[in-house]
Amino acid sequence: MTQPVMLRNWQQVVEKVDFAFQPIVSPHTGHVFGYEALLRRWEEAGFTSIQALFDTAWDTGNLHSVDMMLRAKAIEKFARFPGAKRLKLFYNFDNRVVKTEDYQPGQTAALLSDAGLERDTIFLEISERHDISNAGYLKDILVRYRSQGFKIAIDDYGSGFAQLRALYECEPDIIKIDRFFIDGIDRDRRKELFVTQITAFAHMIAAQVVAEGVETREEFLCCRRLGCDLVQGFFIARPSLDIPEQTDIVSSAADIAADSRRQSDRDDDVVRSYLLETPALPIDINPVDILSYFQQNPDISLVPVVDHDGKPLGIVRDSEFKAFIYTPFGRELLQNPANRANIKRFLRRCPVADIRTSLSELLETFVATEALDGVILTENDQYLGVLDQSALLRAVNERNTLNARDENPLTRLPGNSAIYRYAARALAEPRRRRFAVYFDFDNFKPFNDQYGFRQGDRAILLFKDILGKVLSQNDWFVGHIGGDDFFAYVQSIDFEDAVAAVQRVQAMFDAQIKSFYDPETRESGYLTGKGRDGQPARFDLMSVSAALIRIPAERTDITLDHISVEAAKLKALAKTSPRRFAAGIYDPDSNNASEPKLL
Incomplete structure (x- = not known):
């Protein structure tokens, strides 16, 4: 029985509760992507459930202040994890917070800054158990969160009110599939079909998929086979109140992934x-x-x-x-x-x-x-x-069906799962020269908004054709991560040749994409539209930024997860560069992991 609302000291409540953390890992490598903060010890604070705690805070008009105290506690504890700066924190976000009278934006950014963490460290999980499809106020607040650099995840997808429109409106970075659809998925073709379809849709909108509640090896293997980008559940690790000693990899998942890599060219699973x-x-x-x-x-x-x-x-x-x-x-x-x-x-x-x-x-x-x-x-x-x-x-x-699932449905290029498998094989082979490239469109959204999705798809297909023409001569591997993000990998060519090929791709796209604009826009050299804050803004014509990563020679312990972290830093530099290009080397032994090592 909870105490009378008027007598409750919320500061004491927050002091009594604690957060357990559960890792979210790549099923392809076993490397840890991040941790979800899960509220624990609410019973000691006098509540019958987590939901009861938040409902009471809402009913008494204290939801926002209580949520901010809990966020502070979760962020402070997470910041003490080894390697916290390279990890992501998933925090469950109660949709009703944005309707409270005392709501004030900007406090989360301050909490992260005080903890020495970047803003994109946190993923705010919006539960699909609350009706988000008709919550117009939610879209406005998500725009604000995005403008502050935060990431968005749709939690419990498939458990409640979800509609495709909600995914479109929220533009999530991650979709977490509810445990119900993961339980026994290896024995249930209908669940497999559901996960396959939502995974394909997620990749089309450049979102990643987390399979929640993975409890068996069979479920783990099935989710990986269906293209899930990340997995979470008891099979990987149970939530723990203790601060982990190691946060870079989960051995059990890595061992399975290693076995898979050794058999990656075989069809023996099928x-x-x-x-x-x-x-x-x-x-x-x-x-x-x-x-x-x-x-x-x-x-x-x-x-x-x-x-x-x-x-x-x-x-x-x-x-x-x-x-x-x-x-x-x-x-x-x-x-x-x-x-x-x-x-x-x-x-x-x-x-x-x-x-x-x-x-x-x-x-x-x-x-x-x-x-x-x-x-x-x-x-x-x-x-x-x-x-x-x-x-x-x-x-x-x-096998043919699985191959089709591994392709991006628009470009028919290898998708996320195929990219991971290829990279796992390639990076396991010691090579003196090898490079990975991440391509990302600039000002794609304003173009899409102005000319429509069909024309946006044509722009993506144009870039795919350019990649094929330019990179085919050196046997590059080219994959489509999703949306307007592409990946390429090459080995046994010189650095200068790799740079020349990438910049030729950029130049060809710059020249050919102009024909996709109307004459007036081409003449002015910019497009007028609305920014993420909803205000009118000018946008340059579409272009492509590229981040080239040189992979250390002869190393066999490098993974795609390592490279992608370095690529994110280089892409940020590329987008501010006049040439929209940045090159660096991934240095696993560097003491300064926050700054890329430029070439």
């Missing part, structure tokens, strides 16, 4: 899911026992036969034994010493392949062979299972 684990028969089995086996297992049409070492020799078909089933004295004929001693009479050849063989090669093997029974798969030369015609075709279809 193949295993369709593999028929039909028990093999020994070469010395009595033919009568084979007949009994088929009679007892009418759904099985073929069975592999292995030697004494477990290596496959071929298959026997049920059709070979039907004659004995329906022939008088058929069983007696199988007991004939000649048949008993010659099981090879019933043995048929079947292609054999290792589980690590790609599905394309398996399909080619299947088509090329005269026997259309299927393919026997082995692991370490031991029989593993069978892919019959139906299973093989379904596996190929699944």
